[in-house]
Amino acid sequence: MAHGRSRLPDALAVLPLIGFLIFSVPLIWGGMEIGTATALIYLFWGWFGLCLLTAVLSTIASRRMRPDDPEAGAPDP
């Protein structure tokens, strides 16, 4: 548990990097014969996958923010 807790922020921090890699792949297609339709399918699936991954990690993270972060809570009446 303690191990997982300390690794979660690292995993979350890596997310934008993963996203950056996914979105940079089309750049190396320059010389190849890849059409817009294929690129479209690739980008949208990659995008969707990134959202899914973020959702899983963020949900775990937000559960953990609950008990030990009183300041993060809403002071609204």
Next chain:
Amino acid sequence: MTILNSLVAIALIYVVLLFLIAFVAERLAVRGRGRWLRSPLVYTLSLSVYCTAWTFYGAVGYAARSGLEFLTIYLGPTLVLAGWWWGLRKLVRIGRSQRITSIADLISSRFGKSNALAVIVTLMAVIGTTPYIALQLQSVTLAVSVFTGGIMAGADPRGAPDAQSVAAMVALGLALFTILFGTRNLDANERHHGVVIAIAVEAVVKLAALIAVGVFVVWELSGGIGPTLARIEASPISEWNVSPGRWMGLTFVAAAAFICLPRMFQVMVVENADERHLAVAGWAFPLYMLAMSLFVVPITVVGLDLLPAGANPDLFVLTLPLSQGRDGLAFFAFIGGFSAATSMVIVAAIALSTMVSNHIVMPIWLRFQGEGASVSGDVRHMVLLARRISIAGVVFLGYLYFRLSGGGSALAAIGLISFVGVSQFLPALIGGLFWHGATRAGAIAGLLVGFFLWVYTLLLPSLASDAQFVAGLLDQGPLGQGWLDPQALFGISGLDPLVHALVWALTLNALVFVLVSLVTTPDPIERLQGAQFVRVFDRSANAPGWSRSAAESEDLLIMAQRIIGPQEAQRLFQAESARQGLQGYLPDTTPEFINRLERELSGSVGAATAHAMIAQIVGRASVSVEDLMAVADESAQMKEHSTQLEAKSEELARTARQLRRANDKLTELSRQKDAFLSQISHELRTPMTSIRAFSEILRDGDGDPGQTGKFAGVIHDESQRLTRLLDDLLDLSVLENGQVTLNLRDGRLGQVLDHAQGAATAMGDDLRVRRERAREDVALHTDLDRLSQVFINLIANARKYCAAPRPELRIDVHTEGDAVVIDFIDNGAGIPADKQNVIFEKFARVGSDQAAGGAGLGLAICREIMTRLGGSVSYLPGQEGAAFRVILPLRAQMAAQ
């Protein structure tokens, strides 16, 4: 013309609906029943102000011109949100803990609450956003012109019949909406429930509209997903043809703009109600953007296929359904685009007006006030007025820009230009958040360099078609110096103009920022603020910025009341008093308290203004060596050890404070008691002497019979005076011993006040009493006679002691929770602070009021009665004269008898 009418009707109905939604949301929030208004879903949807009309209509046009490049506008923000844990969480935490009101406020607050910096950021934001607002107005007029005529002929907004009036109408309506719901109250946290919920609804509408058109195109016009893909392969944009430089550059610009755009900062940081919402928005908003862009390419391809060659691809979302005879769908798409445009203008106007009023209007106004906060009138009113005028001004500027530029392609390109402009805030923002060593001078220098280069390399060339001078500049460079060509600085040509501008402006901006920061030293306040920002997740970083001072608590209360309103301010001061272990409304002015107060105020007027106003009362902000020590990294470990000690010493300080107050009170009381003893013997003696003298005369019987009656009268009067004094003493002792029986009855507060006023002013009505009878209609179940006795006493006191030439008493009634609060406020000199502690004690008297004939028992009796009735009576400082507050529970829960 009928189509225009139905269009206007639909738009009007839609707007009325928005007004209603916003209104209901505000009402719910006021009643505290609006928790769902602040759900993660609403937060996520509110982020959709990012998707303006430019992305709603323009994405299709963009795809028609440059293929998939339009996706970068969404991919950048996706990366920012995926990394929310690392960046946005810190931004939001700082925004909440420092009560940040805008991006200008954030940057100025980080760099030592510098107003100069705030002004620079504000001006840059206004310049970068005004054309963007114009773009929204243009999109609406273009959309209208599609319906009114010249559908396929490629629309020029100036050619449309009512373009100007449509734009003017839209601008007017938006300004009205924003003023109504954006400046409803001077919220301590600068949150707008009504606006946010309206934005969320608009988010759903524009997404639904775009998806509806997309579904129509894919499944009805193309016959399914497979055929659509085949169609894409066969279309003119089938070639994957994206320049890597633009792809990376645009993704980066979009990411930067997502954080730096004033409207995004407003919904993402300022309106954030809970940090955990980020965890949902982190994946849900990328999904939203994905859905927004899913059908862009199909719509583009089919539009290029079916519509005539000259048709404007920016309007395919509208013209495609129209050309197929689907007027309903076209109307829906129009409403979607209308939503996108309006939500952007509303939020941008709120964000900009907050900046303009806090950082430009208010400082100027305070300066012209001379003495400033301590003598000025109602600041709240002034702030709201400034904000309303600013909103109208911002929207009008947008309209003016639209009129002058006349629409056209120059305006269409402004979206990305504006993105590059606001992304100049990024170095100062990131540096401020993560780097201790960043200084104000560095931030100012970096911003100015970035801004200048942005104007020179991007904004000016974009106006080239309109101005001869700029065209010459582009051809030969300024003064014939070719290496200064705005689009090829230092002779580096061949770059895409946008990437060229981005690289130069942002790199030099960051470079200058870092270099100047390295060679300048931050002043102490900057250092403290820097530590609080960079180490926001360490609790201990809450270093005080004010040294112990002789500031008068009452002065601070008066100022706070004018800015955040009397009730809010009184609650704040009372809570602080309780925290310090004191009673009443006037806590000691400890540095911690002044710090907290400043943060609360900055939630209403911005950090720089709040700091300046407090400095006027407290004096210059000075930072002690210990404060700086606390900032230094080495002291962190030491602090850990001393935390426990600190807690103990704090408790000791609290006890000492209580003891000190108790001691002061006792000393004062003992002095008063001595004074009273001599006085009461005098008061008993004077009537006794005359009674004895006259009774002796009567006994000896040597007066004439005419005088006898007169002497007897004197004896009677004097003994009555004695009786009254003894009655009061007896009454008080009965109350204090708890032997009194209460006679509980039902009644109305108004009647009790009527009776009290009548009784207290029976001897002469030189006192004017102002009441608001509508508010006094409160049902009571209590001892009405005793309550009336308290009121009589308070009114009589005002009549006796109010020294104003035209004495006046205001009786102010309001309910707070399940208690009714009655304030008695006169226009006299008030009670000096050193006497406020003792006036409720027995025999306490203020000044030499022997003339008034009281024995100093009235208020003591009042206090005992109110305690018996389960309420309280206390002195309310910080009003125009003497003020007493009576609090009575609505449901009588009598104190134990």
